[in-house]
Structures are given as structure tokens and as C-alpha cells.
Amino acid sequence: MEKDGKWKRKWKVILPTAAVLATVVLFFFLYPKFYLNRSWSDEDLYSGDNPEIEQDLGHGPVTHPAVEPNDFSIRLHPEQHIHRDPETIGLEWNITKGVARPDGVAKEVYLIDGQFPGPTVELRSGDELLVTIRNELKDEGVAIHWHGLRIENAMDGVVGLTQCAIQKEFTYRLKIPDDQDGTFWYHSHSELQRADGLFGALVIHKPAEAGSTSDLKKYEYRNEQLLMVGDWYHRPAEEVLADYTNWENFKIEPAPDSMLLNGVGYFECSMATKAHPLDCKGQDMPHLTLPARTRLRIVNTGALTGFTISMTGFVVTLLEVDGGHGVEQVRSEKVGILYPGERVDLLVERSGHDEYESAWITIALDRENMQFPNMALTPTQQFSIAPPMANERAVLHEEATVRSISPHVPWIDLSNVNGSAIAFGELSGQSADDTILLYASISYLTQYEYRPKGFINHTSWSLSNSSGSPLLSLDRAAWPTDPEPLVVKAGRSEWVDLVINNIDDKGHPFHLHGHDFYVLSVHQASRVGAYEQYNPFDSEKEPAGGPMNLVNPVIKDTVYIPSQGYAVLRFRASNLGLWLVHCHVLWHEAVGMNMAIQIGDDAQVRSQMVQDSIAKSCAG
Ligand SMILES: *[C@@H]1O[C@H](CO)[C@@H](O)[C@H](O)[C@H]1NC(C)=O
Ligand SMILES: *[C@@H]1O[C@H](CO)[C@@H](O)[C@H](O)[C@H]1NC(C)=O
Ligand SMILES: *[C@@H]1O[C@H](CO)[C@@H](O)[C@H](O)[C@H]1NC(C)=O
Ligand SMILES: *[C@@H]1O[C@H](CO)[C@@H](O)[C@H](O)[C@H]1NC(C)=O
Ligand SMILES: [Cu+2]
Secondary structure, three states: OHHHHHHHHHHHHHHHHHHHHHHHHHHHHHHHHHHHHHHHOOOOOEOOOOHHHHHHHHOOOOOOOOOOOOEOOEEOOHHHOOOOOOOEEEEEEEEEEEEEOOOOEOEEEEEEOOEOOOOOEEEEOOOEEEEEEEEOOOOOOEOEEEEOOOOOHHHOOOEOOOEOOEOOEEEEEEEOOOOOOEEEEEEEOOOOHHHHOOEEEEEEEOOOOOOOOOHHHHHOOOEEEEEEEEEEOOOOHHHHHHHHOOHHHOOOOOOOOEEEEOOEOOOOHHHOOOOOOOOEOOOOOOEEEOOOEEEEEEEEOOOOOOEEEEEEOEEEEEEEEOOOEEEOOOEEOEEEEEOOOOEEEEEEEEOOOOOOOOOEEEEEEOOOOOOOOOOOOOOEEEEEEEOOOHHHHHHHOOOOOOOOOOOOOOOEEHHHOOEOOOOOOOOOOOOOOEEEEEEEEEEOOHHHOOOOEEEEOOEOOOOOOOOOOOHHHOOHHHOOOOOOOOEEEEOOOOEEEEEEEEOOOOOEEEEEOOOOEEEEEEEOOOOOOOOOOOOOOOOOOOOOOOOOOOOOOOEEOEEEEOOOOEEEEEEEOOOOEEEEEEEOOHHHHHOOOEEEEEEOOHHHHOOHHHHHHHHHHHOO
16 A cells, blocks of 8 residues: 555656656757748748747747747748749638637638738739639628739729629739839728728838849848738727718717737727627737847738837837838837828837847827727737847847947928939929829718718719729719719829818828829928918919929828828829729728729720729629
């Protein structure tokens, strides 16, 4: 009896010890493999660091697991793209829906190949990307717009304008121009799917041509990361829009409930009230892992609000805006305001002497569009930034020392950034060949039963929900007349000035599809009620915002136009087709703040190839 008892006790000690030892040994064998796999032999295209997978692989008996479960960093892989030749790359995306808890609160979101947000696509200039979309949703079409890409019109992904909503299957053929690179994203342009998660990032790396220095060398960074930041609603987008268009809400946009960074966030479940019960599960605060010197590509993927980013413990240098457009570089710890659809590329560097000093990223949602307070929302949120673990730094050859640098300015004001100086005459001198003058606003009037309606020059056009034939497939005579969309013509390769007066009491971030533009002027009215519009045809009156910048205007594809102010945008009408111009606030877009510019004559725009492509999108 005695002996037996002793043995039992011994086994009680030996067995667990052996188990722990075996785990440790296994871990040390597998760990480097896992790590190396992740950083260097990932599939070329996807940096889709799927958080689910990380959760499974990340735990182990070390204080710093390789990838912590709540680390939301997405690493990019320029080294796999900048030295190779252009290629044709095929992707297949199955679109489904599923319940996710991005910030702890359950919400049905769209999934691309099971992922939310969609996979991160990395390419180089000159690549051709074929994306076959398989719609596996019930009773719901889809369409994907490739924000900022200068591609063929029929591939632009706008339901009601360039295609039908895809019911079963459709292949986008995207020929990336040789001279296009930078930070882009893709998102649904059908109904309100964007706000329920149908989006992802697309990065085009600039090839390191022989004889020129690559960005990696020029700015001496070895790590590149992506950060998608956006406001987030816990309710389905349809409900949010219904709220917005309810006359009782005085055309005030419903404020978001939360914010997500790369598809994760943090929400205090105790914020859920009896009136708004939520299926909420408390989660750990997510964090970011940043090496001491990183290129960070940031996209505002939100539906409503702009935001400002501060990086405590880092100094940021603004490198590029939107799709790879250079700027006069300034350094700070804070950048803003970045509006929905806009992007910035930042070089972020540790500013202290010790990379283990605490560091934070702070996102502050702009309050302009949040006139209805949402008690559940924490509009300014902080997430900690961890240094990578020691062996990760070794793999990345990261320099251990941190240079001591200081910011130039208290914050980088994105509304006042200069571009790189341009060659004289590049903008075709003082005036463009053609000028399009517009007035935009959101109205709220008796005749619309006090529902908000977005207008551009007295036309309101909600196209994302159209079940009819897309405009591009119809003769002008067959276009709808009530409401009649505003479509302005411009000749191919003309220089066009687009003057948008915002006569609304709120700002609107406008996006032009298929083109980049020079921002010659952006003006905010000097006081409330001072309608300082600009009429380029009135030669008597000086523009309130001063002369046009023809020296170093910034180039963008999305620009914020302040309330009661205006923007003057000059672009070369280089791309044939019907191109949407609209506010990128989803709720404003949904209530009609859309128009189009037709580049080229009717026959050029509606070629047989275009018709064939549209027919494919409209088939069953
Ligand atoms: C997408 O769906 C098709 C058919 O349902 C299937 O054959 C394919 O494996 C799926 N692809 C992915 C990436 O899930
Ligand atoms: C789309 O149309 C359907 C049916 O007419 C309507 O119920 C829905 O609210 C519309 N959605 C949007 C975003 O306008
Ligand atoms: C932009 O450039 C103009 C003209 O060179 C200069 O006067 C202005 O100070 C610059 N603005 C900023 C924010 O650097
Ligand atoms: C928009 O309205 C203004 C003012 O009525 C007018 O001058 C302008 O030509 C209109 N623009 C277009 C493209 O029709
Ligand atoms: Cu708007």
C-alpha cells in the first residue's frame, strides 16, 4: 500500500514535467520555422495575416509570443515585388457573410475567402490582376470598386453606372498602369456593403528600376506595414441609413459606435444599455507591433468620419498622400485629418533613446459629423505599440539603436500640404481647356418629407441600389429622367478644371474615379454664413481662397471640401468612360450626392468590348 502511494505521487510529478519539457522542446523546434515561414515565404500576394491563425499558433511558453493574439499589425512584403518583372496574377474571391466580433460586439459582416477585412493585395506597377468574384450571398448582388486605380472604365465596379451587381460570378481585369504605385483599397460600390465590411487594402509597390534607388534605400526603412482605420457601426448599415433618412433626425448623421484598426477594436461591454442591448464579449485591448523604422500605409476605410493620428514615442514623416503622390516632407507626432477614402504613407521612427520606452497610437475621430452624441462611442482611443521581439528584429536586420530625432511642427495639417514642385507648364498654364462648375449640398425640405437628399447642381442621384441597366450600357436617350443623373462631358486628353462649391453646412470628402487631380485650391469660408463660393466664369471677383497654386499643388484622388467653401481640382481627362464623382461619406452618397463625368464621345465610351463586359456582369 505504502509503496503504491509513493509511486503514484512520483508519477504525478514526472508526467506533467515530461509534458512541459516535450512542449518546450517542440516549441523551440517549430518556432523558428513558423516565424520564418510567416515573414518570407508567405504567398506572394497576401499579407493576409489572418488573426484567427495567429491566435492558434501564437501561444507558447515565452513572455513574448511570436505573434500575440491581439496584435493587429499587417506586414507588407515590398521585397517580393520590387525586383521582379510584371506578371499576370489571378485571384478567386468567394464572398460570403458571417458573424464576427471585431471589437467584441457580434455583427454580421461580409467575408472574402472567409476574411474580414478582405485579403491585402500586394502588386507592383505594370502587373495585371484578374479577380474572379464568386457571389455566394443569398439574394444580394455585389460589385468591387478599386479606389484610386486608373483602370478601364468597365472594371471600375460602380453598380448603376459601369456594371450590374454581380449575382453569380464576374472577373475584374485590372491592368495596373506602369506609372502607378502607392496605397489603394478596394470596396463594394453596391448598396451599403462597404460599411458592413466589404473592403480591403491594395498596395502597388514601386519597382526598383536599375539605376534608381528604391524607396527602401531612399528612406532607409526595412519594414512596411498597412493600417486600415475606420469608424464602425454595430447595427447593419441599412438600419443606420434608415435612421439618417428618418425626418425626425434633422438630417444629422448617426454617429458610429466604435472604431476598427485592421478589423479589430476595443469596446467596453458595459456601454451597452437596456435601450441598446448588445451581444458583447469583453476582449483584450489590441495592440500594434512596430519596428523602430517603418513605412506605415494608412487608409481611412470608414463610412462617416475623418480622424487624426498621433504616435507617442515616434516621429512621423509624411511621405505620400493617396495613390503614391509625393509631398513636401514635414515631421511631426500627429497627422490629420484623414477623411474616408483618403490615404497617407508615413515613415515612422522611434524618437526616444530606448525602443522599449512606452509608445502609443492614438486615433481621434473628428466630431464634425457627430452632432448627435453617441454615449457608447469612445471617439478618441489609444492602443499601445510594442517593439518586436528580439529574434524578430534579428530576422529583419533591424538596427538596434534608435536615432534621436525631433518633430518639425506640432501636427501635419493634411488640408495644407504641398506637393512636390512641378515642372513649369505641366498644368497647361493658367487655365484649363474646360471648366466644370458645381454646387453641392444636402437638403432637407418639405417637398422631400424632410428626408435628407444629396444634391449636385439640383440633381440627386442614388445609384448604388439601381436594379436597372447601368448608364454605360444605355444610349443617352434611354437614361432615366426622374431623377436625371448629372453627367458632364469632357473631351479626351483635355485639361479640366473641376470647381466644386460646397454650399452645405458640413464638409464633404469628394472622390473622382479613374483619375488623379491637382488640388489647385481648397478654401474654407472665413466664418459661418459667409458663402464664399468661387465662380471661375466671373472674372470680376477674386477667388476668396486666393490665387490657384500652379507651383506645388498636391495630387490626390479624394479631397475634403470644407463647409461653405470650395475646391478647384485640375485633371487630365485621359481615361475614356463614365467616371463617378461623389462624396465618400457613405450616407451622403446613399442619399444622392453623386454625378458623373463622361470622357470621350458616346461611341468611344460605349465600345463593343465595354458592352460585352457589362453584359457579363448583368448575366444571371
Ligand atoms: C470558392 O468556392 C469554390 C466553389 O464553391 C471552391 O471550389 C473554392 O475552393 C473556394 N475558394 C476559396 C478560396 O475558398
Ligand atoms: C434598396 O432598395 C430596396 C428596395 O427598394 C430598399 O428596401 C433598400 O432600403 C434600398 N437600399 C438603399 C441603400 O437605398
Ligand atoms: C507651401 O508652399 C508655399 C509656396 O512655396 C509656401 O508659401 C507655404 O508655406 C507652403 N506650405 C506649407 C504648409 O509648407
Ligand atoms: C451648375 O450650376 C451652376 C449655377 O447654376 C451653373 O453655372 C453651372 O453651369 C452648372 N454646372 C453644370 C455642369 O451644369
Ligand atoms: Cu458628404
